[in-house]
Amino acid sequence: MAGTLAPKILIWDIENTPIIGTTWKLYDTNIIDVLQEPYMLCFAYRWYHSDDEVQVVAQTDFKRAYKRSRTDDYFVVKAAWNLFDEADIIVAHNGINFDTKKMNARFAFHGLTKPSPFREVDTLRVARKNFKFTSNKLDDLGTLLGLGQKAPSTYALWKGCMAGEADAWQKMTEYNAQDTVLLEAVYEYFKTHGWIDNHPNVNIISGNADDCPVCGANHVHLQKRGWKYTNTTKRQQYWCRACGSDSKSRTAEKGPHTWLT
Secondary structure (H helix, E strand, O other), X not given: OOOOOOXXXXXXXXXXXXXXXXXXXXOOOOOOEEEEOOOEEEEEEEEOOOOOOOEEEEHHHOHHHHHHOOOOXXXXXXXXXXXXXXXXXXXXXXXXXXXXXXXHHHHXXXXXXXXXXXXXXXXXXXXXXXXXXXXXXXXXXXXXXXXXXXXXXXXXXXXXXXXXXXXXXXXXXXXHHXXXXXXXXXXXXHHHOOOOOOOOOOHHHHOOOOOOOOOOOOHHHEEEEEEEEOOOEEEEEEEEOOOOOEEEOOOOEEXXXXXXX
């Protein structure tokens, strides 16, 4: 990417426990009493376009805290806070309504402040806005688009981690990592095929105003593609040969004689 300040884009996915409570019935019921609030088992992440493998931060990485309490997720949450604070853009599937809010809840629980501002790309919202797929689940999108699949799992995996079973933890970290690999593939697919039309402008961060605002490719990759018209102005439209996205000029041209409607 051109420029001196390439944006830091965080691809990430969480795995948290369910709410544990009491009920009077097996189905179609309300929880009478919450016995255990959800907490973070682990999260997986990778910096987009980095050479690093997907990293997983799990409770079991912090042996003393985990030995003291299997529900103490402070160090996992603090590691996530550090990444959020560093990121310019974060990418998740259903991140806006679930992952980010779940992690924010744990930030608040542990008395952490709000991280530095960042922008979000939610691949679930991209899918819902642009398509009528049979299913917008990450696993189904990966299969349909030929990008791969999630690792198999059942609730027993979460139950095993909550019980401290080493084998379950091994499978959980692998499951979490594969989710992130698949997420990045779906994000890349949507981005390079021009479907993320509200992608954060990376040029604001890099300072390269003439380059592609979606991927940061040098301006020589931008091809003119007609005009974008409003009732009073027009803007030059561009198509990026590097990522396939559409964009338009920053400044608008006024018509020779404009009537407001």
